[in-house]
Amino acid sequence: xxxxxxxxxxxxxxxxxxxxxxxxxxxxxxxxxxxxxxxxxxxxxxxxxxxxxxxxxxxxxxxxxxxxxxxxxxxxxxxxxxxxxxxxxxxxxxxxxxxxxxxxxxxxxxxxxxxxxxxxxxxxxxxxxxxxxxxxxxxxxxxxxxxxxxxxxxxxxxxxxxxxxxxxxxxxxxxxxxxxxxxxxxxxxxxxxxxxxxxxxxxxxxxxxxxxxxxxxxxxxxxxxxxxxxxxxxxxxxxxxxxxxxxxxxxxxxxxxxxxxxxxxxxx
Ligand SMILES: [Zn+2]
Numbered sequence: 001x002x003x004x005x006x007x008x009x010x011x012x013x014x015x016x017x018x019x020x021x022x023x024x025x026x027x028x029x030x031x032x033x034x035x036x037x038x039x040x041x042x043x044x045x046x047x048x049x050x051x052x053x054x055x056x057x058x059x060x061x062x063x064x065x066x067x068x069x070x071x072x073x074x075x076x077x078x079x080x081x082x083x084x085x086x087x088x089x090x091x092x093x094x095x096x097x098x099x100x101x102x103x104x105x106x107x108x109x110x111x112x113x114x115x116x117x118x119x120x121x122x123x124x125x126x127x128x129x130x131x132x133x134x135x136x137x138x139x140x141x142x143x144x145x146x147x148x149x150x151x152x153x154x155x156x157x158x159x160x161x162x163x164x165x166x167x168x169x170x171x172x173x174x175x176x177x178x179x180x181x182x183x184x185x186x187x188x189x190x191x192x193x194x195x196x197x198x199x200x201x202x203x204x205x206x207x208x209x210x211x212x213x214x215x216x217x218x219x220x221x222x223x224x225x226x227x228x229x230x231x232x233x234x235x236x237x238x239x240x241x242x243x244x245x246x247x248x249x250x251x252x253x254x255x256x257x258x259x260x261x262x263x264x265x266x267x268x
Pocket of ligand 1: 163164187
């Protein structure tokens with residue numbers, strides 16, 4: 001028999017967003033959630049595929065809920081869930097839904113279980129909110145903003161202000177970008193360096209702007225399609241580099257690589 005006190009100790013609360021879910025057994029689901037308090041968790045939600053389940057609506061994909069969880073020896077159990085936010089705008093627009101999948105998958109790839117990172121939870125929450133509400137024109141830049149911030153919060157913030165070799169302040173000229181080096185090289189140290197590519201000035205300025213300004217300012221950025229593609233390619237190359245080094249998510253890395261290749265094809 002367990003006392004009330006013992007039962008209380010086995011329960012914990014999490015403000016969490018559902019990143020992923022898969023069916024388990026007859027009527028259950030395994031949920032991958034990202035929580036404010038405990039980082040990423042994998043939880044078992046029993047009976048949620050039954051039509052009469054009261055929990056089901058509160059643990060849908062991309063839903064932000066407050067969840068009461070019971071510790072067990074295998075997967076911790078969802079005992080209660082209460083929706084905080086459903087991000088409705090994500091659900092009836094296919095391109096927004098696709099971006100939400102991407103955002104969730106990226107976070108899943110860059111994190112390990114039970115590694116608490118409250119700013120990352122806020123980034124996820126704010127990004128889903130943006131994807132649900134911004135005007136169509138700002139959708140892509142919201143995703144780029146998320147990628148750059150996520151890199152920073154995962155410990156891979158690209159250095160954009162001082163040369164990663166000599167630490168001199170970088171000037172508004174053509175510098176060089178090195179994914180392996182973790183940032184920008186001045187012309188003196190970047191030229192001829194293996195793995196360093198010339199970084200055009202407009203892209204350099206855009207990256208610095210996005211890294212230092214808040215979303216309300218970045219949202220007003222209007223990038224030419226060419227510049228946006230370059231930005232996307234640079235961020236993807238940086239993410240692929242770090243994900244491969246940490247041996248995470250081979251399938252997802254392949255998808256990212258295919259996207260990068262598609263961007264390099266000449267426009268017909
Ligand atoms: Zn230098």
